[in-house]
Amino acid sequence: MSSDERIYTNFSRLSLLAKKGRGLSWRPPYSKISPLSGLQKSSQRGRGLDFVELRHYFDGDDVRCIDWRVTQRTGQAFIRLYSEEKDKSAVLLIDLRSSMFFASDGVMKSVLASELAAIIAGRIQVEGDRIGALMLTDTHIESHSAMRGEKSLLSLLEKVTQLGGRLPAQGQIEPPSLDDALHLLCQQKIKESQIFIISDFVDFIDKTSRALLSQLARHNNIIGLRVSDPLEDELPNSNVLMGDGLLQLEINGDNGQLRQRYNRFTIEHNQGVENGFLSIGQPYLALTTHKESWQQLFSMSSARRR
Template identity: 30%
Template sequence: MIPREILRKVRRIEITTRGLVDQVFSGEYHSVFKGRGINFAEVREYDYGDDIRTIDWNVTARTGTPHVKIFEEERELTVMLLVDVSASGDFGTRERMKGDLAVEVCSLLAFSAIKNNDKVGLIIFSDRVEKFVPPRKGRRHVLRVLREMLYHEPAGRTTDLGAALEYLSRIIRRRAVVFVVSDFVSKPFEKALGVAGRRHDIVALRVRDRRESELPSIGLVELEDAETGERLVVDTSNRDFRAAFASRGEEARAGQDRTFRRSKVDVVDLSPGRPYLRPLMRFFEERGRRI
């Protein structure tokens, strides 16, 4: 039995995100992802004005008459949500945690997908794959996806994105649009990302709170690594320490960016303390111009 509190959260998130989809977001999703897949439909005789690059030379040679291949857009896509539920998702310094933001963003993407008659699937992971929900269509299915994200109790505390990507490559054979929602503080994953990226269209949604790389000057503070449990008392009034802390965070971010560039993966930065719709729409607009 799913607790009533979880059902109320699902309903609240549905109302919020479906409103955003209906009002502003669905068109952005549609323009970037719909029709990206192309399927062969038929062969017909060449007409004046046809693109010569579509000529089917085998049929032309067999019949003695120029023929061209006709393609049609693939009207149904599969959208996979890979959601990191490691312990670092419980961090947040403003009105919500990183994990809460991940659920809302996934809800927005899922409702956008079903509005366009696409399938939605889910992989929940930490240092292991914890849950797989096969891709399907429809509102009831999306509500199930939301319930799984909200109700799931993680078994692992650390992150192994590589294992999740390898699982994706094994289980989803047909090309999919894959949104990976994580802070990407993980065991090495570049090889698995490259392999998965050759088949799937991967978008990294990097969820980071600014306090993970920027400390206020408030004196002695005990910091705890959410994933390892390691604790350390630091003096945040020390300017050199704050600078070193910020530099370390920037180096980690830059390293992730290099990995994404090498794998040709787009990245969108999201923060629990800031509205998420604007960076998502900016990404879709920029990507739409590249198509």
């Protein structure tokens, strides 16, 4: 496996991004609000009855939770967190199939997806919420039980690193579909949770995928994060040679008719994915392999605050 972080991510890189994610001025929107708004505080931990933990104050925390005695004694701001009646959690659906092992520049889609998951998980973990995950691979759907705490976060990052490091799949394998993963989430009967779906959505089917999203949205909030490479969305005028380690495909850039058909198809497909989320009132974000993961999420967070 290559040590190039543009091709394969590593545990150290994901751990660093998870730490950066703690400072992101955004919390999982358990109410139906715009993503990355920085206005909604998780209702998992707050000013309830049972003390849970004492931690450092982060920008945007409820100042009413500050423990002034500890703050005065240490010289650093600390807040007290208490459990409330309802136990909320977040679930990450991370696509790590071979279709994600692609990039024309920047990082592989699988790397970008892993990094986005790490940043989001880091932000959730600092809130004290439980983090569960489904990782969609070429052979199976890997589960990570919903738990809270640093140990659970690091275990998740290790799983993501290992599964991403196995790409691309060798041989003719029929991977599980996005619908398979969505159906599994529906079977788990998750309620009052925030679900993040990080994928290229190449096998999003307008009728079935949208129906599964709608079923999940009845009791949960969903954010779709589409990971893509510019070359996938629009073919260039020049010749392109692509390969997966086993097969190669040469595309003639002079074939205007082919390019037009391809570009029209991708526009319609991508619009269908976006409409699938918007039609059920759930947010949808588009991210690219040509830009750094942290900067993209940070920019979106900053834009929502203004």
